[in-house]
Amino acid sequence: MNHTTQLPDRRSARAGTGVATAAPPPAPARARRRPTSQQWAAWAFLAPVTLYLVLFYAYPLYRNIDLSLRHYTVRSFVQGDAPFTGLKNYETVFDDPTFAPALVHTVVFTAVCLVFQYVIGLALAVFFNQHFRLSATLRALFLVPWLLPLIVSASTWSWMLNSDSGIVNAALNAVGIGPVNWLTSPSWSLTSVIIANIWIGVPFNLVVLHSGLQSIPHSLYEAAALDGAGAWRRFWNITFPLLRPVSAITLLLGLVYTLKVFDIIWIMTKGGPADSSTTFATWSYRLGFGNLLPSFGPGAAVGNLLVVAALVFGLVYLRVQRKQYAS
Amino acid sequence: MTTATTRRPRPRQARTAWWKTATGLVLTAVMLFPVYWMLNVSLTRDQDMRKSPPDLFPVHGTLEGYRKVLDEQLPYLGTSLVIGLGTVVLTVALAAPAGYALAHLRPRGGGVIGFLFLVAQMIPGIIMAMGFYAFYLSLGLLQSVPGLIVADSTLAVPFAVLIFTAFMSGIPEELLQAARTDGAGPLRTFWSIVLPMSRNAVVTVSLFAFLWSWSDFVFASTLANGGAHEPITLGIYHYIGNNNQEWNAIMATAVVASLPATVILVLAQRYVAAGVTAGAVKD
Numbered sequence: 001m002n003h004t005t006q007l008p009d010r011r012s013a014r015a016g017t018g019v020a021t022a023a024p025p026p027a028p029a030r031a032r033r034r035p036t037s038q039q040w041a042a043w044a045f046l047a048p049v050t051l052y053l054v055l056f057y058a059y060p061l062y063r064n065i066d067l068s069l070r071h072y073t074v075r076s077f078v079q080g081d082a083p084f085t086g087l088k089n090y091e092t093v094f095d096d097p098t099f100a101p102a103l104v105h106t107v108v109f110t111a112v113c114l115v116f117q118y119v120i121g122l123a124l125a126v127f128f129n130q131h132f133r134l135s136a137t138l139r140a141l142f143l144v145p146w147l148l149p150l151i152v153s154a155s156t157w158s159w160m161l162n163s164d165s166g167i168v169n170a171a172l173n174a175v176g177i178g179p180v181n182w183l184t185s186p187s188w189s190l191t192s193v194i195i196a197n198i199w200i201g202v203p204f205n206l207v208v209l210h211s212g213l214q215s216i217p218h219s220l221y222e223a224a225a226l227d228g229a230g231a232w233r234r235f236w237n238i239t240f241p242l243l244r245p246v247s248a249i250t251l252l253l254g255l256v257y258t259l260k261v262f263d264i265i266w267i268m269t270k271g272g273p274a275d276s277s278t279t280f281a282t283w284s285y286r287l288g289f290g291n292l293l294p295s296f297g298p299g300a301a302v303g304n305l306l307v308v309a310a311l312v313f314g315l316v317y318l319r320v321q322r323k324q325y326a327s
Numbered sequence: 328m329t330t331a332t333t334r335r336p337r338p339r340q341a342r343t344a345w346w347k348t349a350t351g352l353v354l355t356a357v358m359l360f361p362v363y364w365m366l367n368v369s370l371t372r373d374q375d376m377r378k379s380p381p382d383l384f385p386v387h388g389t390l391e392g393y394r395k396v397l398d399e400q401l402p403y404l405g406t407s408l409v410i411g412l413g414t415v416v417l418t419v420a421l422a423a424p425a426g427y428a429l430a431h432l433r434p435r436g437g438g439v440i441g442f443l444f445l446v447a448q449m450i451p452g453i454i455m456a457m458g459f460y461a462f463y464l465s466l467g468l469l470q471s472v473p474g475l476i477v478a479d480s481t482l483a484v485p486f487a488v489l490i491f492t493a494f495m496s497g498i499p500e501e502l503l504q505a506a507r508t509d510g511a512g513p514l515r516t517f518w519s520i521v522l523p524m525s526r527n528a529v530v531t532v533s534l535f536a537f538l539w540s541w542s543d544f545v546f547a548s549t550l551a552n553g554g555a556h557e558p559i560t561l562g563i564y565h566y567i568g569n570n571n572q573e574w575n576a577i578m579a580t581a582v583v584a585s586l587p588a589t590v591i592l593v594l595a596q597r598y599v600a601a602g603v604t605a606g607a608v609k610d
Contacts, residue, residue: 045428045432141355142358289548310451
């Protein structure tokens with residue numbers, strides 16, 4: 001019992017790295033008018049966080065938009081007198097030969113990671129939803145990849161996938177498959193970062209989907225079993241349809257997360273070799289910080305495209321979540 | 328004979344359960360293999376590092392890598408500790424009053440604040456980093472510890488506001504009403520009643536705020552790179568960049584950097600569970 005209660009909360013806990021999963025419990029929506037003195041008190045308590053929101057979310061975001069609309073050099077960046085150039089940075093970015101590959105890689109990376117994380121997460125959630133000894137303990141252990149600092153996971157995977165001395169190639173060699181240049185060959189680098197990122201994302205899917213499974217009434221399964229439905233049919237006719245709302249939330253949140261994955265790719269491959277694993281997130285970073293001569297304008301422009309994508313899916317997520325909350 | 332028939336189902340049940348536990352153990356082992364590998368490599372001698380195939384167990388285990396951590400990485404670890412604790416304090420100080428206001432004082436327009444926080448979380452970290460960079464450059468806060476604390480807190484504050492609001496909604500209104508009747512103002516109510524009752528939420532928020540700031544790489548590499556005080560994530564990153572060969576030292580640093588996550592997995596389980604039970608009482 002101890003273990004069944006803690007996981008749903010952990011879900012909302014970790015989700016905070018990106019987006020809150022749980023429906024935000026809004027202040028009780030009782031329309032009773034409150035005295036003005038209480039309004040003053042309420043806003044006094046909210047003032048620091050509101051100021052914080054303006055200073056440290058809104059302002060950096062504004063600076064980023066401003067960066068993308070001006071022509072910056074290192075000097076004008078420091079002096080702050082860069083000329084306004086309108087959408088020129090965006091044009092530069094669209095015409096850049098990196099644009100098309102980065103777009104394709106971002107889409108492929110996000111889609112493949114999502115599919116595998118969801119399928120593996122769901123399979124594990126169904127498995128761990130059964131009662132057996134150590135079930136709760138093992139499920140808790142599955143969270144380890146999720147809690148580790150990304151640089152730890154990324155560097156561990158780098159060494160495991162090392163061409164000459166990595167354990168992965170050693171294992172492949174044992175079954176007669178020649179060495180794969182996971183990180184140094186342009187045809188494998190994207191696959192490598194996808195594998196590492198799936199490993200990191202599976203626990204999130206497992207935890208959210210597991211908590212969703214627990215809200216499916218057990219009596220449904222018993223009734224279906226009495227009607228002679230096998231395990232496979234029970235899954236497709238009960239589990240999967242009833243899990244659809246939770247699945248939608250999981251996938252949308254996963255989408256918002258995965259679009260902005262930067263650390264893993266940058267640490268493992270730096271987007272290379274030859275842009276073969278460059279996504280919008282790593283491209284934006286490389287433009288802004290990766291070169292000796294930073295091009296902040298185009299970097300910010302790429303970043304803003306990413307913001308737009310993340311916000312669109314984020315708002316879809318909020319809509320879906322609100323609809324489910326209301327029903 | 329009767330005993331045989333009644334006994335029969337039991338061993339079979341026990342056997343399927345045993346089989347499931349075994350499958351679960353294998354799955355967990357596969358999932359955690361990279362973690363084991365990190366430990367194994369951290370204990371491997373330099374001369375065995377390039378061995379093919381690599382040793383599956385640290386048969387010639389050495390603590391050489393960990394000695395290097397002690398020699399070279401302590402300042403980074405210290406910086407990360409300070410930044411982590413600073414982030415915790417800042418996050419709780421900002422979010423706890425906000426949670427109280429949103430849960431009990433019903434501010435007009437409070438819903439908008441909550442919504443803005445949800446949206447703010449969706450901004451990719453790299454964008455925030457670039458904005459902070461431009462911002463800090465003009466303020467002269469680049470490569471400074473306070474600057475990094477503020478930037479790291481943006482990872483945790485939205486989550487913290489959410490948790491505090493949820494948790495404090497569970498504190499009965501009658502209790503606060505009683506305090507008000509006794510003449511306690513909102514500040515006193517918050518400080519003497521709401522905050523002590525929200526201890527579990529404070530612990531949960533603190534643990535995660537610490538973990539996220541400890542793990543941060545994006546802000547560290549953009550805002551603190553090359554400074555006098557760099558956090559442990561940059562320590563590892565420089566290690567990978569500089570001496571590609573000493574993977575036992577790199578992995579030993581990674582093991583040490585993973586300690587907070589391990590501690591939280593052990594400790595937070597209890598606190599998070601306590602938080603949920605408290606929330607469940609309210610329903």
